[in-house]
Amino acid sequence: AQTVTQSQPEMSVQEAETVxxxxxYDTSESNxxxxxxxxxxxxxMILVIRQEAYKQQNATENRFSVNFQKxxxxxxxxxxxxQLGDTAMYFCAFMKDLAYSGAxxxxxxxxxxxxxxxxx
Amino acid sequence: DTAVSQTPKYLVxxxxxxxxxxxxxxxxxxTMYWYKQDSKKxxxxxxxxxxxxxxxxxxxxxxxxPKSPDKAHLxxxxxxxxxxxxxxxxxxSSQGGxxxxxxxxxxxxxxxxRLTVV
Numbered sequence: 001a002q003t004v005t006q007s008q009p010e011m012s013v014q015e016a017e018t019v020x021x022x023x024x025y026d027t028s029e030s031n032x033x034x035x036x037x038x039x040x041x042x043x044x045m046i047l048v049i050r051q052e053a054y055k056q057q058n059a060t061e062n063r064f065s066v067n068f069q070k071x072x073x074x075x076x077x078x079x080x081x082x083q084l085g086d087t088a089m090y091f092c093a094f095m096k097d098l099a100y101s102g103a104x105x106x107x108x109x110x111x112x113x114x115x116x117x118x119x120x
Numbered sequence: 121d122t123a124v125s126q127t128p129k130y131l132v133x134x135x136x137x138x139x140x141x142x143x144x145x146x147x148x149x150x151t152m153y154w155y156k157q158d159s160k161k162x163x164x165x166x167x168x169x170x171x172x173x174x175x176x177x178x179x180x181x182x183x184x185x186p187k188s189p190d191k192a193h194l195x196x197x198x199x200x201x202x203x204x205x206x207x208x209x210x211x212x213s214s215q216g217g218x219x220x221x222x223x224x225x226x227x228x229x230x231x232x233x234r235l236t237v238v
Contacts, residue, residue, distance in 0.1 A: 039161075043208060045229035089161055106151065106214050107176055108227065110163040 002027045002094050006111035013082045014119050020067075021077045021114050023092030029053075031097040034068065034075045035108070040088040048090070051075065053097075082118045089113045123147050126211050126230035133201055134238055141196045141233045143211030149228070150215055151175070152194035154186060157208040157232070166209075169194050201237045208232045 003026045013019035025034070036048040051059045051068050059066050063083075067076045079086055092111040124145045133139050145152060153176075154166040167186045168176035174186070183199045198205060211230040 043232050043234075045210065045212075045232075047227065091163065106227075107153065107165045107168055108155075108163075109165075113161050 002029070002032075002096070002109045004092050004094050004109055004111035006090075006092055006114050008114045009112070010115045010117070012117040012119055013079075015082055015084060017082055018078060018080045019082055019116065021079075021090050021092075021116065023075045023077070023111055025073050025075065025092070025094050025111075027073070027094065027096075029096055033095040033097065034066075035093040035095065036064070036066070036075075036077045037091045037093060037110075038086075038088045039091065039113075040085075045091075049077065079116075084118050084120060087116060087118045089115050123228045124211055124213055124230040126209075126233050128233060129231060130234050130236075132236045132238065135201055135203060137201050138197070138199045139201060139235070140198070141209055141211075141235070143194050143196070143230060145192055145211075145213040145228070147213055147228060149213035150191060151213060152188065152191070153212045153214070154194065154196050155210040155212060157210060159207070163210070167194075167196075198235075201235075203237050206235055206237045208234050 005024045007022055032053045034051045038046045038048050049059050049061045049064050051066055058068050063080045065078045091113045093108040095106055095108050127142050151170045153168045155163050156166050157163045166178055166180050169188045171191050172188045185197045187195045210232045212227055214227045
């Protein structure tokens with residue numbers, strides 16, 4: 001079974017500064033996907049960024065980028081130029097690649113989340 | 121157009137009642153899911169259906185019964201509600217199955233149903 005660990009229950013950052021959220025995971029799979037989801041107070045789950053494990057290049061989406069270290073099983077999220085709208089819970093999530101793992105469904109295994117507050 | 125819609129958004133009910141949460145997706149996805157988010161915000165999968173067939177049934181009390189009349193709908197029925205069932209329940213869909221998780225890794229979440237049992 002896979003586990004996802006987010007060791008920072010809460011973090012804060014000044015507006016316009018940079019913050020990094022940590023995530024580690026444990027799996028015996030060699031092919032999988034990793035995600036960061038954002039959940040603002042509206043409770044909608046919003047996909048921030050994704051990474052395919054077979055890709056060495058770190059994913060980036062505008063102000064959001066990841067540092068993916070496959071050997072270390074680490075997948076951190078960096079938010080640059082933090083904005084007030086970034087205030088939310090952030091969840092790291094793992095998904096097996098069924099093309100390699102056999103039948104099943106593309107379920108997500110989530111970490112416990114990091115509550116990020118952006119301070120004006 | 122709402123891609124994954126859940127109804128109701130809020131549900132307050134007494135212990136012992138039976139209630140249902142409905143979910144519909146108009147994305148043509150093959151797989152639908154129910155996730156539970158507890159009071160500490162932890163999200164965990166409950167069920168997964170692929171083309172109306174149950175794929176995953178995590179350790180969930182049998183008071184919870186999913187029903188999928190067609191691949192666009194996955195409803196959650198809960199019998200004999202208990203205080204501990206209070207949570208936010210999310211429906212989601214993905215392309216899933218043999219066709220892979222899709223270009224955006226398929227997941228679209230509904231807006232959640234906050235269930236409060238009193």
